[in-house]
Amino acid sequence: MEVQKEAQRIMTLSVWKMYHSRMQRGGLRLHRSLQLSLVMRSARELYLSAKVEAHEPEVPLPPVRSPDPRLHQSREAEAVAEAAPPDGEQPSPEPMDTREAPPAEETPARCAPRPAKVSRKRRNSSLSDGGDVGLVPSKKARLEEEGEGASAEVSDRLQPPPAQAEGAFPNLARVLQRRFSGLLNCSPAAPPTAPPACEAKPACRPADSMLNVLVRAVVA
Amino acid sequence: PPSCWLFCSPLLPSPLTPALSPHRCHPPPSALSTPPSPGEGGEFRKQRPRGTQQGHHLQRNMAGAGGGNDIQWCFSQVKGAVDDDVAEADIISTVEFNHSGELLATGDKGGRVVIFQQEQENKIQSHSRGEYNVYSTFQSHEPEFDYLKSLEIEEKINKIRWLPQKNAAQFLLSTNDKTIKLWKISERDKRPEGYNLKEEDGRYRDPTTVTTLRVPVFRPMDLMVEASPRRIFANAHTYHINSISINSDYETYLSADDLRINLWHLEITDRSFNIVDIKPANMEELTEVITAAEFHPNSCNTFVYSSSKGTIRLCDMRASALCDRHSKLFEEPEDPSNRSFFSEIISSISDVKFSHSGRYMMTRDYLSVKIWDLNMENRPVETYQVHEYLRSKLCSLYENDCIFDKFECCWNGSDSVVMTGSYNNFFRMFDRNTKRDITLEASRENNKPRTVLKPRKVCASGKRKKDEISVDSLDFNKKILHTAWHPKENIIAVATTNNLYIFQDKV
Secondary structure, eight states: HHHHHHHHHHHHHHHHHHHHHHHHTTTOOHHHHHHHHHHHHHHHHHHHHHHHHHOOTTSOOOOOHHHHHHHSSSSHHHHHHHHSGGGGGOOHHHHHHHHTTHHHHOOOTTTTOOOOOSSSOOOOOSSSOOOOOOOOOSSSHHHHHHHHOOTOOOOSOOOOOOSSSOOOOHHHHHHHHHHHHHHTTTSOOOOOOOOOOSSSSOOOOOOOHHHHHHHHHHOO | GGGGOOOOSSSOOOTOOSSSSOOOOOOOOGOOOOOOOOOOOOOOOOOOOOOOSSSGGOOOOOOOHOOTSOOOOOEEEEESSSOOOOOGGGGGEEEEEOOOSSSEEEEESSSSEEEEEOOOOSSSSSSSSEEEEEEEEEEEOOOOEEETTTTTEEOOOEEEEEEOOOSSSSSEEOSSSSEEEEEEEEEEEEEOOSSSSSSSTTOOOOOOEEEEOOOOOOOOEEEEEEEEEEEOSSSSOOOOOEEEEOOTTEEEEEEESSEEEEETTTTTEEEEEEEEOOOOGGGGGGOOOOOEEEESOOOTTEEEEETSOOOOEEEEEESEEEEEEEEOOEEEOOGGGGGTTHHHHTTTEEEEEEESSSSEEEEOOOSSEEEEEETTTSSOSSEEOOOOOGGHHHHHOOOOHGGGGOEEEEEEESEEEEEEEEEEEEEEEEEEETTOEEEEEEGGGSSSSTOOOOOEEOOOOSSOTTEEEEEGGGGTBOOOOOEEEEESEEEEEEOOSSOEEEEEEEO
């Protein structure tokens, strides 16, 4: 529970920082945004794994008391874990190590084929920054297109993410919405390309209002 | 055309030059003895004793002989405003000695460059080296607005790099996030007098009063230092420029942003070659960015660039036009016992510097400095912990944004000692030979000249000894990100937020 709270706090903080960084002079900084999204991802994984553990105490999983055990993974496994967010719901190390096989089926929409330049490149989407760093007003409200805003009432159906980036902030909105929709909707985070979520549907806890507000602000 | 180089807004005086009056890019004609030329960056009048300049190139015992701890560092000078209220424009963003060490340039967040010049040594007073005094100040970059992206482009000077001196003038490159400029700094100490058609103040004479013909002659005048932009290299970077590095051929240089590195020729401003491009086809797959890049000091075909993942890639431009494939990849496997929530972001390299010899390179990540042998890719040959006591505080440092601070590092002239900054206005030196390290503080409390700096110590945990400082009482707003070491002597320049400290070894 503590872990969950801490992870949520860090996620909230990261969202706030991401939002705040858009306001600063010079525009969004790619490196900073990347670092923030890395932390957000780690926090999210931690949060989800802690949540799973809280609801499946009978399952003999290694206790996730700190982020460290979770992070004993090869980079490739981590890359795959990132590409398919629900992987975070399987906290035990073993599935992560053997996750090199599933990626193909789990992330069909995300496998943009590209020549492997450097083997250590991770295929994660930590930040969708489009081609431009900047505040490009999107021509259409991507949120409407996807059917949901970041509202708690929304069902957990999510459209597949559009393949083509339209600009920095629509993608960011999408990323945030996808990542945090699970928290906001009180439902298992079920990204469109993922296998069925393996966690039991948790009791609908009231969404953290601060997080809600912040994510909505950023997504808006 | 010169019009694009005109700066229209008045120049605020940099606090590093308190005694000067504000100077403008287009001073009214009467302030100049020569007709103003467009694009003048600005100048100021300075009295300077004339004389030979060779005196201060005296070679001293380099730090290598004595080591970082055998040297006693003394306060020499401090430049900048005294008050605690720091104006954002005064924040120093880069510090760089020139190749001889005679000149020391600083850039700040307000887009200004201030150059200090070392006074030639007074032979009588052989117990101190020449002081650094203001030589030139000019507005290098102005804030701009990118209308297409609705983005303001900061005028903050990210980097300054000096060109080696080829003639009487000095040249440097300065860059902000988007534009690199080549500045010429030249001295003028004589002016033509005795024109036939003009009075001395520039007014034209009534032609009917001209009855004789004479040849104008050059007469000495008060020394004037002028800075003028000679080249502007713009519109080549989509992302924010983090590094520039001049090649050892002295004809080309590279500029690096988050995803690309471009190669320029110093004479050609309308095009550059892209030599590294790590932008993924789908930006959603972005996992790392370029954080720093530098040319090898001797091999004009070799350069390195560091990444946010803690790797360094060495590239050879002879291999192919686009150096996406590295020749060498320097990466240390992560120590699993150090793995933590924030490991990824603290492994990001904030600075990379070749040794003067070219045999080694140094990288700075958030907690450590690593020395790499170019012949060994799988791990650094030396690792120095800068402030390991912060490892348990990473969460708080994330909250206050300090975890994103980009510290630089530098070598001494003989490559035997390396230096980097920390918090609480502390800076650290590591002697590679004796393996000893020292922590010093840049503070106005020690500001009597030739006061020996007292080594500082941070108490990580447990009982705090006398004179130690506990981690929790460190001031994280006082950070030293930029330091520079004189190329030949034991003189260092250390930048706190808005002050520049100069320290020398005890002579």
